[in-house]
Amino acid sequence: MAKKLWNVAIAGATGAVGNQMIECLEERNFPIGKIKFLASERSIGKVLEYKGKPVQVELLDHDAFEGIDIALFSAGGGRSLEFCPSAARSGAVCIDNSSAWRMDPDVPLVVPEVNPHAIAGYTKKGIIANPNCSTIQMVVALKPLHDYATIKRLVVSTYQAVSGTGKKAIDELRVQTGEMLNGRPVEAKVYPHRIAFNCLPQIDSFEPNGYTKEEMKMVNETVKIMESPIRVTATTVRVPVFFGHSESLNIETEKKITVAKAFELLKNAPGCKLVDDVAKGVYPMPIDAAGQDLTFVGRIREDESIDNGLNLWVVADNIRKGAATNAVQIAEILIRDHLKG
Numbered sequence: 001m002a003k004k005l006w007n008v009a010i011a012g013a014t015g016a017v018g019n020q021m022i023e024c025l026e027e028r029n030f031p032i033g034k035i036k037f038l039a040s041e042r043s044i045g046k047v048l049e050y051k052g053k054p055v056q057v058e059l060l061d062h063d064a065f066e067g068i069d070i071a072l073f074s075a076g077g078g079r080s081l082e083f084c085p086s087a088a089r090s091g092a093v094c095i096d097n098s099s100a101w102r103m104d105p106d107v108p109l110v111v112p113e114v115n116p117h118a119i120a121g122y123t124k125k126g127i128i129a130n131p132n133c134s135t136i137q138m139v140v141a142l143k144p145l146h147d148y149a150t151i152k153r154l155v156v157s158t159y160q161a162v163s164g165t166g167k168k169a170i171d172e173l174r175v176q177t178g179e180m181l182n183g184r185p186v187e188a189k190v191y192p193h194r195i196a197f198n199c200l201p202q203i204d205s206f207e208p209n210g211y212t213k214e215e216m217k218m219v220n221e222t223v224k225i226m227e228s229p230i231r232v233t234a235t236t237v238r239v240p241v242f243f244g245h246s247e248s249l250n251i252e253t254e255k256k257i258t259v260a261k262a263f264e265l266l267k268n269a270p271g272c273k274l275v276d277d278v279a280k281g282v283y284p285m286p287i288d289a290a291g292q293d294l295t296f297v298g299r300i301r302e303d304e305s306i307d308n309g310l311n312l313w314v315v316a317d318n319i320r321k322g323a324a325t326n327a328v329q330i331a332e333i334l335i336r337d338h339l340k341g
């Protein structure tokens, strides 16, 4: 029997995440029949490549999904709200990278290493949501610890790269850094303040409770993905790094986890790489995680201020595991276990 091939569309193919989705599909040899690249009018006429062959960018509109089996979305929340339902009506399963559908009870929110079983719920709306980049790497690292010792409370602080905001933010850090080094005045357009040589304790806009939307995404998405009432508090910070988010995690568990036990659990955990040899100055850093699909964990130590507490440092490429790779991994499970070949 011939192997089934799937028709795939990428909405937002010209963006930072869209570009990475194309690369991930190529690298992982996803069984593609037809590929379609969709974006706004700005990109019409642009030609991208898939496996060395030219593909014209087409307009993202309601009838762009005819004959498409899987639609990967990364063109912003507004576009996902508007176009995922039409794509689903055309028979495509949408894997959406935006925050638009994540907390919808009829939409599964999936990290393959953590809750692959939830994918089955895609039939309700034809949409599967990809979590926030900071949430994804955090739950990949926490899942094995939670299964062993049950996490009650989690305190997270993030150090997030500019690529999370898309291509225009990558340009902003590059341009501002150049201007600063040349002693010229800088202009902040994408972020509310200068990002070069600075840290911004604001990602996305503020909610009435004083937290940012990014912080509340980490709180709410973690509970949904882990399927457990973990109490989470977050502080999310933008730092002048291009690729790779870092996170400081502090957890309190029901049962004690020694450092040796944490090493053992994380050494064999799916999607994780333990990088922890402080005597040699070895720990995860964004410069090493960039371009990789794994979640790197290190600086593991007991929190000596409470009975059952542990500190960890977690780093991953926010555009790969935090967005594109996770979406393509979901698509792989979808075609393996759910869609009819």
Ligand code: 25A
Pocket: 011, 012, 013, 014, 015, 016, 017, 018, 038, 039, 040, 041, 042, 043, 044, 060, 074, 075, 076, 077, 078, 079, 097, 098, 133, 163, 164, 165, 166, 167, 168, 322, 323
């Ligand atoms: O605020 P929103 O709407 O929720 O958007 C969120 C932003 O976050 C990024 C993405 O940025 C998006 O703009 N993003 C989304 N999910 C992400 C995730 N999980 C994420 N980033 C990180 N992690 P981006 O610039 O990388 O990608 C934008 C993509 O979306 C397409 N798009 C935008 N509006 C669209 C649309 N497609 C269809 N219809 C629309 N109305 C966009 O395609 C791109 O693929 P494009 O054709 O509009 O842009 C092509 C090039 O133009 C640059 N550009 C963007 N905005 C402007 C612009 N140039 C000039 N003026 C502008 N206003 C882009 O940088 C791109 O190179």
Ligand code: L14
Pocket: 097, 098, 099, 131, 132, 133, 160, 161, 162, 163, 164, 165, 166, 203, 204, 214, 217
């Ligand atoms: O997926 O870093 O909800 O600016 C929203 C903001 C992704 C990244 C999401 C950022 C994001 C983002």
